[in-house]
Amino acid sequence: MxxxxxxxxxxxxxxxxxxxxxxxxxxxxxxxxxxxxxxxxxxxxxxxxxxxxxxxxxxxxRRPLTAWDADWRLTCLACETLPSLDNGLAERETTPDGKPGIRVTYRLRGDLRWGDGTPVSAEDLRFAWEAGREFATGFGPAEFYRSAYELIVVDPRTVTLRFDRVTFEYASAGDFQPLPARIERARWEADPRTYRTRTAYDTETANPGLWNxxxxxxxxxxxxxxxxxxxxxxxxxxxxxxxxxxxxxxxxxxxxxxxxxxxxxxxxxxxxxxxxxxxxxxxxxxxxxRFAYKPGLIYEHLDVMLDNPILADRRVRQALLMATDRAQITARLFDNRQPIAHSGVSPLDPMHDPEVRQWPFDPARAAALLDEAGWRRGPDGIRRNAAGERLALELMTTAGNRSREQVQQVLQGMWRAAGIETRIRNEPPRVFFGETLSRRRFQGLALFAWISAPEGVPRSTLHSDEIPRAERNFSGQNYGGFRNAEMDALIEALPLELDPERRRPMWRRLQAIYAEELPALPLWFRADAHVWxxxxxxxxxxxxxxxxxxxxxxxxxxxxxxx
Incomplete structure (x- = not known):
């Protein structure tokens, strides 16, 4: 057929x-x-x-508890009613250690069934929470499970989560969603560290009991x-x-x-x-x-391996960006349909700062920064440091993506003009994302996109505690290894401010740090092409x-x- x-x-x-x-x-x-x-x-x-x-x-x-819909409104999918302080499903309280907290109650839809006919239950949510709280499991985002310090089963369809802080995102369950405890719990309890290699989701993917x-x-x-x-x-x-x-x-x-x-x-x-x-x-x-072109919160960028001594120098990162004519790339390759990015926050996001610092194409300034950083042009045009080492960087992306491969070729040429040698090495997406990035095995620059929710606080990608490491089974998405104390403090404080207007200056400062430090090199915000x-x-x-x-x-x- x-x-x-x-x-x-x-x-x-x-x-x-x-x-x-x-x-x-x-x-x-x-x-x-x-x-x-x-x-x-x-x-x-x-x-x-x-x-x-x-x-x-x-x-x-699958149906998660909550999701953002096409109108960018948070809505219930697996739950009956979106929790709020007004409807009583969210209540402020004091945590056992005397801090402001909140309890949030989700009631599962009564008609939700796993494919084997078993009702989706509070026990399935309890298992997901317990597995997430054991950091060796490698669930993400880790901060959710750290903050949700208690889960109470109210009845077979209802759970209450107690959080150790009150955030403007309290109603969103994010990636927290039920897992069929009768199938997965025994596999997890045998050894949380190796659970990800033994889960039925990958060993028995066609098992109907996994899907709802x-x-x-x-x-x-x-x-x-x-x-x-x-x-x-x-x-x-x-x-x-x-x-x-x-x-x-x-x-x-x-x-x-x-x-x-x-x-x-x-x-x-x-x-x-x-x-x-x-x-x-x-x-x-x-x-x-039929074609539809949908602009969105899709941030095409270059992740930077900050453990690389060359890229650890902020001047080199700034020079790389000023040696890149992003306006020419978007005009020639994308018909000017993808706006240049100056931070990770899209102009479509309500917290975008239009005054954020910009790094225009400026080959002369890029050259001066590289000179200042100790990289002088050699006889073949490639820069070298005092030890004679070449300014050479590896550039990776997803193999087979013609657009990204074209961008790589253009970047290679532009950076060559600045005296920077670029080695292109690509991998199939399942290897690139599943191994190379998640285990921080790339050596230089990685070209890909982040997709976010409206006003999505970038904890997983920018907080120093989210750098993937073995003890957390490589959860977290701060692949480059960015560490900045002020950024950490902002990311921790932002969710706690419930007033959007009071959050705005905090978002402005976050974008300013990003644009100055360049933990990643911003390229453009993508528009997706749907073909039906x-x-x-x-x-x-x-x-x-x-x-x-x-x-x-x-x-x-x-x-x-x-x-």
């Missing part, structure tokens, strides 16, 4: 007259959908590692595809498709070719074609596909960390009469 259906679609695209009419009439009977993405998850465990490919796939098969969304994972082909089938125990609105196949094509030209050949029906914007490739495709194909078949409707791109797949039950096959 999967191998035949794309051929039928391709054939239909070239039929005229009565054949086309027959295809339109048959369109509502479509019961399968094939989606192309550019990455394959390094794990399917919901609480281990943050990777966009995993979030997208799990959006079809509209779909369940029915089969995986490692590195290639994930097959989803309807979850018979789902009690929400019925999803339109009997089967969804999420196919990984790490080469973006190959992904486009499969779309044109009818081997896939759509390309997910969250992990799809670079914007310039999609624009060119739209110009060539006319109305064959004309018969698919109901997909709503979000532009933030919660993917459109979380609302797959709203996706529908367009009625032929409405075409």
């Amino acid at each position: 999967d191998a035949v259906r794309p051929l039928l679609i391709l054939a239909g695209a070239f039929c005229l007259g009565s054949a086309a009419a027959a295809q339109d009439a048959a369109a509502p009977s479509r019961d399968a959908l094939t989606i192309g993405i550019t990455q394959y998850p390094s794990t399917f465990h919901p609480n281990i590692e943050n990777m966009a490919a995993k979030s997208y796939v799990l959006g079809f098969v 969304g509209p779909y369940r994972i029915a089969a995986v082909q490692p590195g290639a595809s994930v097959t989803l089938e309807r979850n018979a125990e789902w009690r929400g609105p019925a999803p339109a498709f009997r089967r969804i196949t999420v196919r990984t094509v790490e080469s973006t030209p190959a992904l486009e070719a499969q779309l044109l050949a009818g081997q896939i029906d759509m390309v997910a914007g969250e992990l799809g074609l670079p914007i310039e490739q999609a624009i060119a495709l739209e110009r060539r194909t006319g109305g064959r596909f 078949p004309p018969w698919l409707e109901g997909v709503r791109p979000t532009g933030h960390l919660n993917p459109s797949s979380l609302w797959v039950e709203a996706w529908r096959v367009r009625d032929a009469a409405a075409r």
Whole structure:
């Protein structure tokens, strides 16, 4: 069925007259959908590692407690009511050590079932909390589990979490979500440190009891595809498709070719074609596909390995940025659709500071900084220090992403002009994210994107306590190893201020430190290109960390009469 259906679609695209009419009439009977993405998850465990490919796939098969919707509003998915101080599901209190705290109560939806028919219960939340509190497990973000010092099971569907601080994010459960205790607890209790290699999510991925969304994972082909089938125990609105196949094509030209050949029906914007490739495709194909370009909180940047003595010098980081003509790159490669970034906070975020320091393209100033840092041009144009060592840096990204590989080539040329030698080394995304970054094995610069929530405090990426290390099983996302006491203090203080206007100067200072210290080199804020078949409707791109797949039950096959 999967191998035949794309051929039928391709054939239909070239039929005229009565054949086309027959295809339109048959369109509502479509019961399968094939989606192309550019990455394959390094794990399917919901609480281990943050990777966009995993979030997208799990959006079809799991329901977290809360999520940000396409209108950027926090909403309940697995819970009945979003907690608030007004409705009494959140209450201020004093912690046992006399500090201001808060208790937050979540009541699970009564119709939520795991795929084997077992109700999702408070015990599943208790297990997730206990596993997260044991830092050797490697769950992230660690700060959530540290702050949630007690979980009380109120009844089989209700839990109360007690936090040791009151934050403006108190209603958001973030990545905290239920895990099927009857399947996972024994595996975890055997040894929390090795649990991540023995979890059923990766050893028995097709076990229906792991999934509670509209779909369940029915089969995986490692590195290639994930097959989803309807979850018979789902009690929400019925999803339109009997089967969804999420196919990984790490080469973006190959992904486009499969779309044109009818081997896939759509390309997910969250992990799809670079914007310039999609624009060119739209110009060539006319109305064959529907295109949507969604700007969002997607920060393309260069993570910097600050343990590298060359990059530990702030002057070198500043010089690298001033030797980069980002305006030219965005104009030539991205049709000026991706605004230049000056910090990690997007102009679309309510806390963006438009006055933050900017580093314009300035080759002369870059050269002066490198001279000041002790890097002088050699006879071959490459700079060397007093010991004769070359100014050479490794530059990595996700292999097969044509856009990023083009950016690498441009950066290599621009930096060569500044006397900096660049060695390009790329890896498949599942290796790059699952091993190289998470275990801090990169040596120089790493090109990728962070995706955040509205006003998302960047603790995991900037706080010194979030530098991945063995004793926490490499949780945390401060891959570069940034350490700054004032930044740590701001990140700790920001969530405690409930008044948005009082948070604003704190956000302004955070961005100022970022722009001065450059723990990462800001490039631009991405717009995602979504490519859909004309018969698919109901997909709503979000532009933030919660993917459109979380609302797959709203996706529908367009009625032929409405075409």
